[in-house]
Amino acid sequence: MSTSHAMLTALKAFHLDNPEATFEELTEHLRDIAVNALEQPQGDVYGLVLSDLAEGLAEAEHSASLTVAQAKALKLAYQVLRAHRDRVEGNVGPLVDLLEGPLGDPIGKGYQDQLTNRDSGLSVSLSVSAPQVPATASLSACEAGSKAVAYMDLFDAYMVERGGDMAPATVKNLTSSAKTVATLLGEGLDMRSHTRADMVRLRDALLVDRKPSTVNKLLTTVGTLTAWGVATGLIDRDFAKKLNIAKGAESERQAFTAGQIKELTRACSTGHLRDDWKGRALALGVATGARIGEIHQLHGCDFIQGEDGQWAVSINDDNGKTLKNSYSRRIVPLVGIPEATLKALAGTNGRIFKMSMSGFSAQLNTVIRDLLGTVTGEGLSFHSLRHSMASDLKVEGVLLGVSQEILGHSSGSITYDLYGKGSGVDLGRLREALELVR
Known part of the structure; x- marks a missing residue:
């Protein structure tokens, strides 16, 4: 059995690491996760990124020893992950369908009972493995009106109400973030009378020794807390909105030069990597600008040849795959990849790249450094192929909408029809x- 960290993490998150567990026990845990996703749609499961969990489950399906109960629950876990992603995007329907169907807890019964209990003032824990939050007295709106409300006071009150539904990892991460923020804000700051200037100073202080992307994550938790404080009457102002940093927050990676792209293409198409899996993955990255996780999950059936002989790849969330968001579903024409390579990819049964995501990423980035003579820390990696595609399309004057369709940033409502037939997007463009x- 494979023991990669990604796979073990995913199995533990869904209690699939216990071969003695019955299907009913595993289903009960999946139900808890689904209910938690309805109430805490923070975009993760127990503090773990959805796409990473899906990749870990896919690896387990390929290489782990599973009982019948585990195998059945693993299939359900895929559905829970996909429904959770839809919940993050604002669609609660798939989660409700799961709770009313295969997870066996009709909304009109168990979940509604939980909501009723909460409305009546009772504290209900939705997860059998959820941490026990200290039963300290929650800060009431009346109390807040009579004394100063420090940031940690607000956080503690939030955790009394919401912490019972969180996993230990989530509680640990949120507590650590809260302490960091509280230290920078200062114990003397009353959140009832905080100002926009206080929040701006917080952002500037966080930026001193942190990356913009990390600062944005911390600011998001601050915004969640202050918005909850206003909604519950503990504080009457929220100045934590629109603080996020745009410049430098997305990525510090650079784009490849035209010469570097040519060198990578040569190695994949006519060089020593042509028949190597690393060369095929690299060729797909160069040709499509797809995210490394999207390429890692590809199946042979995702490669399509049109009636005109032209090839394209479907980037989708079928067969247990996950995407960053619904906009990422797309079909991308394949240019510059040898016909023999495309036929080999299309002829693969199941997943093309069967190693763990961590191994896949590490080996590809090593190959790139070896080919180009770059070193770690220079900002060039597999993800730089995505930056290069976006940059090159812009330089050539390609319409923004076309670039978005290629990179998966276009509207999720678009229906793709292969090579422009019917009413779909014209893949010929x-x-x-x-x-x-390319």
């Missing part, structure tokens, strides 16, 4: 754009 740069 996408191919023309790609031929300008």
